[in-house]
Amino acid sequence: MEMRAQSMLAGILAALCLTGCSGQVQAKEQTELSNEAAEQSQSQHTIYEDTALVGNSYIDSFYVYDAMPKASYYYRVGLNVNSVFEQPMVQGEDTETPIIELLKDKNFAHIIFFFGENELGWSNREAFTEEYVKVIETARSYCPDAVIYLSAIPPVSAEVSEQNENNTNNASIQACNAEIEQIAQENGAVYVDAFSALADADGCLPADAAADGIHPAKEYTEIWAELLKESIAEAEQE
Numbered sequence: 001m002e003m004r005a006q007s008m009l010a011g012i013l014a015a016l017c018l019t020g021c022s023g024q025v026q027a028k029e030q031t032e033l034s035n036e037a038a039e040q041s042q043s044q045h046t047i048y049e050d051t052a053l054v055g056n057s058y059i060d061s062f063y064v065y066d067a068m069p070k071a072s073y074y075y076r077v078g079l080n081v082n083s084v085f086e087q088p089m090v091q092g093e094d095t096e097t098p099i100i101e102l103l104k105d106k107n108f109a110h111i112i113f114f115f116g117e118n119e120l121g122w123s124n125r126e127a128f129t130e131e132y133v134k135v136i137e138t139a140r141s142y143c144p145d146a147v148i149y150l151s152a153i154p155p156v157s158a159e160v161s162e163q164n165e166n167n168t169n170n171a172s173i174q175a176c177n178a179e180i181e182q183i184a185q186e187n188g189a190v191y192v193d194a195f196s197a198l199a200d201a202d203g204c205l206p207a208d209a210a211a212d213g214i215h216p217a218k219e220y221t222e223i224w225a226e227l228l229k230e231s232i233a234e235a236e237q238e
Helices: 002-050 059-065 099-103 125-142 158-163 170-186 194-198 218-238
Strands: 051-055 072-075 111-115 147-149 190-192
Touching: 002 051, 051 059, 051 099, 059 072, 059 218, 072 099, 099 125, 099 147, 111 125, 125 147, 125 170, 147 170, 147 218, 170 190, 170 194, 190 218, 194 218
Parallel strands: 051 072, 051 111, 111 147, 147 190
Antiparallel strands: none
8 A cells, every 4th residue: 555655746746746746848839939020020110210101281190209219201191193202301401402302312112102192183184193203213213112002082071071171081082092003003002091190980980090180190090000001011922
């Protein structure tokens, strides 16, 4: 009986040891996985060092909220596909060089354009297309290996849309987005559908999404940024 008891006790101790060892192995594996995930997360943030956002005042929200860490932001309130060749930034180190020329010698891998909102009132839609194509071609001449992305114009709130029958309304925005999508398709660029990502069930920017009903606040800017990040990740996998 005493021998049997000792044998049983030894078996129990061995089982406990195995369980403990297994737990230690699992804990180590979980720690390694957590560290790997953290490293991947950190690397995802640093990829935007080779990314430039170029265009109108929508970019200001990305800059203020640091929505795409380490990216370069080249923008100006009221900028359009014509004035980008003439107007400089109003803040930053260089306030003299036309914004499009700031892409020179930078070797960006990703260039995201934000245009269309300030051109909604243009009656000559062919001029908008021609100028946007010129913007793309100029960017490629400066950064020949860059992937070009054209962001759609996001929706405006129902109130803003109703108050602007002639230009800044969601019907006009959707029509311009169709033009932007076609420009992207015909010129080897990536179209990013920010309108669908930010619109509510009625096709408007939610009332609480922007103080002015136009420029998205932090939560919605981050949604927009995630969409851009997904587009960049897809391009890098191709």
